[in-house]
Amino acid sequence: MEQSSEKAMVSRRGLLKSVAAGGGALAAGSLGVHAMGNMENLPPNVADWSKILGEGVDARPYGTPSEHEKDVVRRHVRWLTASTESSINFTPLHDLEGIITPNGLCFERHHAGAAEVNPHDYRLMINGLVDKPLIFTLEDIKRFPRTNRIFFLECSANSGMEWRGAQLNGCQFTQGMIHCVEYTGVPLKLILEEAGLKPNAKWLMPEGGDAAGMNRSLPIHKALDDCLVAFKMNGEALRPEHGYPVRLVVPGWEGSMWVKWLRRIEVGDMPWHTREESSKYTDLMENGKSRRFTWVMDCKSVITNPSPQSPITHGKGHTVLSGLAWSGHGTIDRVDITLDGGKNWRTARIDGPSLPKALHRFYYDFEWDGSPLLMQSRAIDSSGYVQPTKNELRAVRGINSTYHNNGIQTWHVMKNGEIENVEIS
């Protein structure tokens, strides 16, 4: 799997190289076989698929994408971590549209691999400062009143590698620690009320059932506001890698709080300062101070396509620029686009639902004249916050803060349509 995806990457790169070598003449509509096609399938001929029977129903009881889409997969960066069980992979944002991420493409982040939990043996314990400690089965959880909500989940280390400058060439790798799905679940508030909170209950400690026992401190006001105990994503059961059978949903807040394989919630009167909110997920400033409990994911946007893994292959002419914007504080009010490195900006069109703490899809259509571009997007959220540049962030936070890099991304479009990750003055 890993090997074949790496090969796919290499060949795409080779393809680009050959386009580059061929120069301008090759650029327009010539990115190899795909654009050219097989003459026997093209008019005036009639393709085989128009003559013979296709697969019957149930050939794939659980549907899978067309074989032509096999490169649209999560990918990880092998040298980044010591083992794949304590690692991350990335959502292929450059190949996706709309605001909903398909379950099989939602990025994964594990600290001890993806636990395989038997739903019959699943238990959720609530203990600590409650009137009555409780244990729920999965069936119990499904008997609470349900709700359906769409939220993005972003790892606070998304773009973390870019603090020191442009590093990775691909929207998938620089921005792909994010996904957005529809969750079905129970308001956490209802589950806590069932146990009865003591008056001095101020913090919760959700804990995962994986071998990392992932635990974080969650302030009670957030828990009672909009957190969910979810058991479905995009209509079907959570995937094992996303916490099957039950995960916590903490809208707008960093992904590591969305505890997967949720096995226990302890109620307390002060935070725990767990490893994942002290050694990790704290933001080291230049003066040696570290920010802790940096929960909210600030407003951010990125042009997903065109981008380094999705170059412009059609040459000059009408071009669709597609991107994503989001904010942990609410909805997105506006997204601006520049093609000339920030000299001039135009407002993009937000298309589709605009929901709080969910991805927003934006488009900007333009005529490409074939000259180099420096493309950026800049989002403004419903609180009036404007997405900063990377240098503005560095001026305040230095380069060692690892997390919460919501700076503006620049893509350099070259004459041949290839695109690279750059930073500009």
Place this chain on the structure above:
Amino acid sequence: MLKFPRLAIAPIACALWAVPADAGKLNLGREAKPVEVRAWDIDVRPDGQGLPDGKGTVSQGDALFQERCSACHGAFGEGIDRWPVLAGGRNSLKSERPEKTIGSYWPYLSTAYDYIYRAMPYGDAQSLTHDETYAILAYLLHMNDLVGKKFELNKSNFTSIRLPNEKNFIDDPRPDMPGRNMATICMTNCKSDVKITRRAAIIDVTPTDEKNPSASID
């Protein structure tokens, strides 16, 4: 043929939750027995809440660490290959390459107890006894030059040990981006000259020198 009853659909109020907010008790779940809670309640807090009875010395911890931990973290906690470093790094936090360890970065010792007992050794979680966890922690404190080699860590002296970086943690001060608001945002002729200052160092994520990549997710 399917028949649907005619429903009078009431307009749904724009409430945060479309579910009953005051559903009252639903009598779901069952009471957790004290023995069940004790077995699962393994967390430890900085004030010592959750600390179990137990004790262990640096030398006991040394032996255990070599057997259970050193294959990944190195004999002295220095970390092998890309496995985490657990000791050293003092005074590195303001440098170009900070090294975050229990001694140099972590604010509380309880965090290390809580984490090691719940998650280590990697892939064999919750296999250490409490005495073993105390002993390994004593050894890690010693490797971080915080206690002498005869030291014993136990439940009663635990909270008297303070880690050097505790005072350097501050609460989230965001919003911290001055002057970025809608009123001052420029749309035309915002700058005269634009230059590319940096390019992606790693093309297509295949570094030429796998041993020395210039990025990490931490």
